Amino acid sequence: xxxxxxxxxxxxxxxxxxxxxxxxxxxxxxxxxxxxxxxxxxxxxxxxxxxxxxxxxxxxxxxxxxxxxxxxxxxxxxxxxxxxxxxxxxxxxxxxxxxxxxxxxxxxxxxxxxxxxxxxxxxxxxxxxxxxxxxxxxxxxxxxxxxxxxxxxxxxxxxx
Amino acid sequence: xxxxxxxxxxxxxxxxxxxxxxxxxxxxxxxxxxxxxxxxxxxxxxxxxxxxxxxxxxxxxxxxxxxxxxxxxxxxxxxxxxxxxxxxxxxxxxxxxxxxxxxxxxxxxxxxxxxxxxxxxxxxxxxxxxxxxxxxxxxxxxxxxxxxxxxxxxxxxxxxxxxxxxxxxxxxxxxxxxxxxxxxxxxxxxxxxxxxxxxxxxxxxxxxxxxxxxxxxxxxxxxxxxxxxxxxxxxxxxxxxxxxxxxxxxxxxxxxxxxxxxxxxxxxxxxxxxxxxxxxxxxxxxxxxxxxxxxxxxxxxxxxxxxxxxxxxxxxxxxxxxxxxxxxxxxxxxxxxxxxxxxxxxxxxxxxxxxxxxxxxxxxxxxxxxxxxxxxxxxxxxxxxxxxxxxxxxxxxxxxxxxxxxxxxxxxxxxxxxxxxxxxxxxxxxxxxxxxxxxxxxxxxxxxxxxxxxxxxxxxxxxxxxxxxxxxxxxxxxxxxxxxxxxxxxxxxxxxxxxxxxxxxxxxxxxxxxxxxxxxxxxxxxxxxxxxxxxxxxxxxxxxxxxxxxxxxxxxxxxxxxxxxxxxxxxxxxxxxxxxxxxxxxxxxxxxxxxxxxxxxxxxxxxxxxxxxxxxxxxxxxxxxxxxxxxxxxxxxxxxxxxxxxxxxxxxxxxxxxxxxxxxxxxxxxxxxxxxxxxxxxxxxxxxxxxxxxxxxxxxxxxxxxxxxxxx
Ligand code: FES
Ligand code: FES
Numbered sequence: 001x002x003x004x005x006x007x008x009x010x011x012x013x014x015x016x017x018x019x020x021x022x023x024x025x026x027x028x029x030x031x032x033x034x035x036x037x038x039x040x041x042x043x044x045x046x047x048x049x050x051x052x053x054x055x056x057x058x059x060x061x062x063x064x065x066x067x068x069x070x071x072x073x074x075x076x077x078x079x080x081x082x083x084x085x086x087x088x089x090x091x092x093x094x095x096x097x098x099x100x101x102x103x104x105x106x107x108x109x110x111x112x113x114x115x116x117x118x119x120x121x122x123x124x125x126x127x128x129x130x131x132x133x134x135x136x137x138x139x140x141x142x143x144x145x146x147x148x149x150x151x152x153x154x155x156x157x158x159x160x
Numbered sequence: 161x162x163x164x165x166x167x168x169x170x171x172x173x174x175x176x177x178x179x180x181x182x183x184x185x186x187x188x189x190x191x192x193x194x195x196x197x198x199x200x201x202x203x204x205x206x207x208x209x210x211x212x213x214x215x216x217x218x219x220x221x222x223x224x225x226x227x228x229x230x231x232x233x234x235x236x237x238x239x240x241x242x243x244x245x246x247x248x249x250x251x252x253x254x255x256x257x258x259x260x261x262x263x264x265x266x267x268x269x270x271x272x273x274x275x276x277x278x279x280x281x282x283x284x285x286x287x288x289x290x291x292x293x294x295x296x297x298x299x300x301x302x303x304x305x306x307x308x309x310x311x312x313x314x315x316x317x318x319x320x321x322x323x324x325x326x327x328x329x330x331x332x333x334x335x336x337x338x339x340x341x342x343x344x345x346x347x348x349x350x351x352x353x354x355x356x357x358x359x360x361x362x363x364x365x366x367x368x369x370x371x372x373x374x375x376x377x378x379x380x381x382x383x384x385x386x387x388x389x390x391x392x393x394x395x396x397x398x399x400x401x402x403x404x405x406x407x408x409x410x411x412x413x414x415x416x417x418x419x420x421x422x423x424x425x426x427x428x429x430x431x432x433x434x435x436x437x438x439x440x441x442x443x444x445x446x447x448x449x450x451x452x453x454x455x456x457x458x459x460x461x462x463x464x465x466x467x468x469x470x471x472x473x474x475x476x477x478x479x480x481x482x483x484x485x486x487x488x489x490x491x492x493x494x495x496x497x498x499x500x501x502x503x504x505x506x507x508x509x510x511x512x513x514x515x516x517x518x519x520x521x522x523x524x525x526x527x528x529x530x531x532x533x534x535x536x537x538x539x540x541x542x543x544x545x546x547x548x549x550x551x552x553x554x555x556x557x558x559x560x561x562x563x564x565x566x567x568x569x570x571x572x573x574x575x576x577x578x579x580x581x582x583x584x585x586x587x588x589x590x591x592x593x594x595x596x597x598x599x600x601x602x603x604x605x606x607x608x609x610x611x612x613x614x615x616x617x618x619x620x621x622x623x624x625x626x627x628x629x630x631x632x633x634x635x636x637x638x639x640x641x642x643x644x645x646x647x648x649x650x651x652x653x654x655x656x657x658x659x660x661x662x663x664x665x666x667x668x669x670x671x672x673x674x675x676x677x678x679x680x681x682x683x684x685x686x687x688x689x690x691x692x693x694x695x696x697x698x699x700x701x702x703x704x705x706x707x708x709x710x711x712x713x714x715x716x717x718x719x720x721x722x723x724x725x726x727x728x729x730x731x732x733x734x735x736x737x738x739x740x741x742x743x744x745x746x747x748x749x750x751x752x753x754x755x756x757x758x759x760x761x762x763x764x765x766x767x768x769x770x771x772x773x774x775x776x777x778x779x780x781x782x783x784x785x786x787x788x789x790x791x792x793x794x795x796x797x798x799x800x801x802x803x804x805x806x807x808x809x810x811x812x813x814x815x816x817x818x819x820x821x822x823x824x825x826x827x828x829x830x831x832x833x834x835x836x837x838x839x840x841x842x843x844x845x846x847x848x849x850x851x852x853x854x855x856x857x858x859x860x861x862x863x864x865x866x867x868x869x870x871x872x
Contacts, residue, residue, distance in 0.1 A: 029188075034181075035181065035184070035187075035188035036180070036181020036182070037181070038185070038187070038344075038345070038393075039187070039426075040344045040345070040346075040427070040797075041427045041796065041797045042426055042427055043427070043796055043797070043798065045796070045797040045798050046344065046797055048344060075181075076180065076181040077181060080179075080180045080181065088179075089176060089179040089180055090176075092175065092179045093171045093172065093175035093176050093179060094171060096172065096175075096763035096764065096766065096767050097175075097179075098172060098174070098175040098178050098179055099394075099633035099634065099635065099767055099771065100178075100343070100344065100345065100392065100393045100394040100395075100632060100633025101174065101175075101177075101178025101179070101183055101391070101393065101633065102185065102343075102344040102345040102393030102394060103344050104178050104179045105178075105179065105180075105181040108179055123810070126805075127805040127806055128805075128806065130805045131804050131805050131806045132804075133805075134344065134797065134802065134804060135344070135805075136341075136342050136343060136344050136394050136396075136771075136775070136802060137344075137394055137633045137767070137771045138767055138770060138771050138774075139767070139769075139770030139771040139772075139773060139774035139808075139811065140770070140774070140804075140805040141766075141770045141810050141811055142763075142766065142767050142770060143805070144805065144810070
């Protein structure tokens with residue numbers, strides 16, 4: 001089965017021709033060579049493959065590309081050079097949030113999604129916001145603190 | 161740019177590239193003409209292979225088995241022993257044993273072919289549990305009995321004499337279960353030819369281990385094999401020896417296919433078909449007189465699985481830690497590694513110590529409660545001190561700072577008030593546990609087996625560190641560059657240290673045993689000192705070899721002497737509240753103190769403490785991995801659940817300095833220590849909150865219900 005599917009990825013128009021049941025994650029990583037999104041579980045449990053789809057945080061490993069007709073998709077590659085993306089990435093580095101790093105692009109996406117909606121989250125809100133993102137290395141405390149740091153440092157940025 | 165000092169707050173060298181998604185893990189790499197591989201595995205735990213029926217292979221597709229091992233190659237992987245076969249041949253010994261690889265260009269076709277390979281077995285009865293193995297269920301797995309490795313240690317008088325002197329004898333059995341590493345990046349390997357050499361890209365802790373392990377299989381000298389570590393997304397011991405099991409068959413396939421081949425496990429494969437933490441069963445028989453322990457006799461059994469892998473060394477560490485942080489005047493400890501038909505157990509953070517440390521801490525709690533005294537006070541009365549005799553008749557060489565650390569942690573947690581106020585079974589409980597971890601390889605292993613090297617290469621004002629040690633998330637690239645920069649009085653930016661390539665760096669030993677900072681860090685410190693003295697000479701390199709510190713006698717044949725060069729020490733305190741209706745346990749406080757010599761980088765150490773304690777709490781509470789009849793029942797991250805950001809509260813931590821003479825800037829190992837004790841503290845707290853006795857972990861809510869039934 002083959003279909004033509006058009007969507008926007010990181011601001012670029014994409015025309016995909018192929019099996020509509022393929023996972024969005026595979027299309028992003030393999031066809032488009034954007035390897036920042038990772039596969040940790042392949043079943044929507046770990047959040048390593050998180051992307052923004054029409055502004056919502058989703059796990060791209062359980063979304064068929066056929067469900068992305070007309071969607072606006074943003075991956076880590078689409079936000080990392082924006083002011084907001086930089087703010088989070090720098091806060092993660094400074095706050096010691098990164099160990100093996102495999103969960104981190106997904107965590108950055110979750111933090112971006114949170115701060116965009118809630119510029120001043122408390123600890124519980126941050127923990128809730130990353131509860132769909134599994135990290136085996138850090139124990140989460142430094143990720144939580146780094147997201148605080150990003151909120152603090154980026155203050156004005158997040159009000160926009 | 162100012163030079164970096166050891167106490168400077170620095171930014172991890174790998175943080176930004178990883179957070180941006182720029183870092184390349186093995187799954188992110190591809191090469192021209194790349195082929196893919198899938199493993200064809202044993203679907204039964206034990207039996208003979210009668211027949212393998214292969215479908216017609218389309219052009220460009222191959223099914224690789226032991227028959228493809230090149231002439232002169234042996235069907236074995238060389239870990240500690242050479243018993244683990246690269247491919248099953250004639251029989252299978254565990255579910256998931258490698259039978260072959262299907263290799264070809266299209267993954268959908270490969271999956272189709274893989275499902276059509278029919279293997280006919282004559283099934284035999286598997287031994288699954290430790291008891292099965294001991295009782296020779298299904299007959300011995302290997303020659304003779306199922307004891308694949310064993311050892312004993314003793315100290316003081318004969319235990320029979322000690323039992324005769326005792327007021328009473330307290331005996332119990334304590335068990336721990338399998339644990340899966342769940343490094344977020346699954347296992348994966350790419351193999352290819354480059355200028356006639358066999359190249360392996362691997363997510364791995366020990367590139368030189370892989371090279372050693374596979375050389376005999378493909379019958380090539382070490383120089384013809386190059387292993388390149390790719391950015392590794394967590395390991396925790398799961399990528400110490402296990403990458404050999406993938407790389408071996410893949411190189412055999414490469415030899416046939418002669419194009420790059422990629423194999424990445426999906427999560428289900430990684431859960432079902434990779435090594436695990438050894439389940440354990442520890443029986444303590446303890447002699448008590450006048451409220452104190454006179455001596456203990458312990459039988460320590462670990463479930464090794466079907467092949468030895470690293471189990472003998474894991475078992476040794478288990479036995480050497482079996483008296484915990486205590487100095488009992490008399491001891492006899494026996495360890496046995498039991499073969500079963502489960503996936504071989506191997507390294508996992510703590511390497512055998514967490515099992516016995518959990519057992520002894522829990523045993524101490526139970527004795528204290530039986531005697532009607534506060535467990536912490538009871539434990540304090542038995543603490544080992546500097547100069548105290550260890551179970552291997554060696555001595556503790558450092559000042560034991562636990563009394564100071566107890567003070568810090570009990571004050572921070574308000575332990576004494578809470579321990580007195582929360583009555584047994586009241587729904588609230590606070591627990592406390594102490595632990596240690598011997599740094600680096602056992603005994604004289606660093607000198608006799610590893611003989612680590614480190615090399616620094618100077619070009620202008622820049623220095624490249626060339627060692628085989630790996631970054632797997634623990635922060636070693638940053639720590640090592642910081643050590644070199646601080647000695648050379650250079651900014652960290654002037655120091656480079658890449659993921660190792662075995663053809664370019666010297667062998668500094670495996671990244672394991674909490675030895676990297678302590679041993680390799682020290683080598684780099686020495687090499688840097690030499691370089692600093694000769695700095696004016698222009699461009700040159702310095703290379704140093706490991707030197708064993710004097711005064712650490714060790715006899716590997718009798719396991720007597722100083723089993724370790726020094727220990728890290730820890731104490732963890734956990735407070736819980738139990739929901740009496742659902743038996744749901746809520747952890748409301750976590751406090752710890754760790755003595756690690758000196759923190760090379762406090763932020764990195766903080767991250768290690770936080771993550772290590774979290775894994776330990778998962779081990780005790782929720783990480784249930786069951787094996788029924790040889791098959792693991794949990795196969796995904798939704799049924800094998802590890803802690804999320806919501807499961808445990810923010811931790812309070814304290815680092816106790818106590819500079820260590822032979823470590824760089826006074827540092828000792830710490831990556832495993834931080835895993836070793838929170839599980840016992842958690843169980844202590846749960847026991848107090850519910851008034852139950854726990855003798856086995858993990859204890860998820862459904863098991864708590866069982867335990868409560870027994871009380872009522
Ligand atoms: S890989 Fe998509 S949620 Fe884990
Ligand atoms: S940093 Fe390793 S999984 Fe999060």
